[in-house]
Amino acid sequence: DIQMTQSPSSVSASVGDRVTITCRASQGIANWLAWYQQRPGKAPKLLITAASTLQSGVPSRFSGGGSGTEFTLTISSLQPEDFATYYCQQAKGFPQTFGGGTKVEIK
Amino acid sequence: QLQLQESGPGLVKPSETLSLTCTVSGASVSNSHYFWGWIRQPPGKGLEWIATIYYSGSTYYNPSLKSRVTISRDTSKNQFSLKLTSVTVADTAVYYCASPDASLWIDYWGQGTLVTVSS
Numbered sequence: 001d002i003q004m005t006q007s008p009s010s011v012s013a014s015v016g017d018r019v020t021i022t023c024r025a026s027q028g029i030a031n032w033l034a035w036y037q038q039r040p041g042k043a044p045k046l047l048i049t050a051a052s053t054l055q056s057g058v059p060s061r062f063s064g065g066g067s068g069t070e071f072t073l074t075i076s077s078l079q080p081e082d083f084a085t086y087y088c089q090q091a092k093g094f095p096q097t098f099g100g101g102t103k104v105e106i107k
Numbered sequence: 108q109l110q111l112q113e114s115g116p117g118l119v120k121p122s123e124t125l126s127l128t129c130t131v132s133g134a135s136v137s138n139s140h141y142f143w144g145w146i147r148q149p150p151g152k153g154l155e156w157i158a159t160i161y162y163s164g165s166t167y168y169n170p171s172l173k174s175r176v177t178i179s180r181d182t183s184k185n186q187f188s189l190k191l192t193s194v195t196v197a198d199t200a201v202y203y204c205a206s207p208d209a210s211l212w213i214d215y216w217g218q219g220t221l222v223t224v225s226s
Contacts, residue, residue, distance in 0.1 A: 001170070034212050036154075043203055043216035044154065055214070087154055091211035094167040096156040 002026055002090050006099035012107040013078050021073045021102045023088035028068045032092040035064055035073045038101075039084045047086075048073065078104070109133040109141070111204045111217035118223050119198075125191040125222055129204030136180045136187055137162055142207050143187045145178060147200040148219075155200075159207065160187060194224045 003026035013019050023033065031051040036044035046055050048064040051071055061076045075082055083106055088099040115127035127145070134141050144159035158178040159167045168176050172191070180187040191198060202222055206215040 032210075036213075043219055044213070045216075046212060046214045049210065049212040089154075089213070091207075094159070095169045096159075096211060098154040098156070101153045 001095055002029060002092060002097055004088055004090055004097050004099040006086075006088055006102050008102060009100065010103040010105060012105045014107045015078055015080060017078045017107075019075045019078055019104060021086055021088075021104075023066075023071045023073070023099050025069045025071075025090055029090045029092040031067050032090055033064075033066070033071050034089045034091060035062075036087045036089065037082075037084045038087065044087060075104075109206060109215045111206060111215060113202060113204050113217045113220040115220060115222070117221060118225060119194055120226050121195055121224055122193055125189070125194050125198060125224075127189045127202055127204070127220065127222070128186050129188070129217060131185050131187070131206075134206075135182070136185055137182045139163075140209075142209070142211075143178075143180065144205050144207060144213075145189045146203045146205055146213070147198075148203070149197075149200045157189065157191075157202075159211075196224050198222070199224045 005024045033051045035048040038044040052064045085103045110132045139162045145157040175192045177190045201219040203219045204217040207213045
C-alpha cells in the first residue's frame, strides 16, 4: 500500500496568513494526488485534483503543487471560512489512501 | 446534479453485521461515467477508504477489511450497499457513500451516517 504522510498535523494561523501543508507519498505517484477540505460535521469537499488542478468554484487563493512523492497545498491568504481540516489522497491505484489530515486553526 | 444519501442502523452490536445503503439520485448506478464507494471516519480521526464498485460490477476492497466487507449494487432500486461482518468497537465511525470519477477523485459525497458499535 502507498502510505501518505501529512505535515504538520495542525497549524495555528491568523486571517490573511499564508499557510502551506505538505503531503509525502511512500512511493512515487506522479501527479495522482487530490486535496480535500473538511469542515466540522460535514463531508469532505474536493479542492484540487492531479496535484494542481483547482476544482470549479474553489477560490484561487488555494493552490497545489508537487509531483512524485512530495506535494503541497498552499492557502495564500487565509480567510475565516478556510479554518478546517485538509486531507491529501493518492489515486494512483487501489487501495486508495489518505493522509492523516492537517487541522488549520485560528491563532 | 448527483446526490447520495446513506441509510441504515445507527447502532450495531459487537460481532454482528453492519449494513448500509446509499440511494443515488441524478444518475444511474449502472452508468459507465460513475463509480461508487464507501469511506469511513472514526470519531476525531482521519478518512479510510473501504471499497469501490465499478459500473461494470467489478469490486475493489481495502486489504485491511477485505475479509469482512462486501460492496454491491441494486440497479432496480438505484442503490449500492455495504456489509461489514463481525464488527467491533473499532468499526465505530461516520460512514460516507461517495462517487469517485474515473480518475478516482471523489467529487460527490453523501452527508455521512454515524454507526456506533456497542452492546
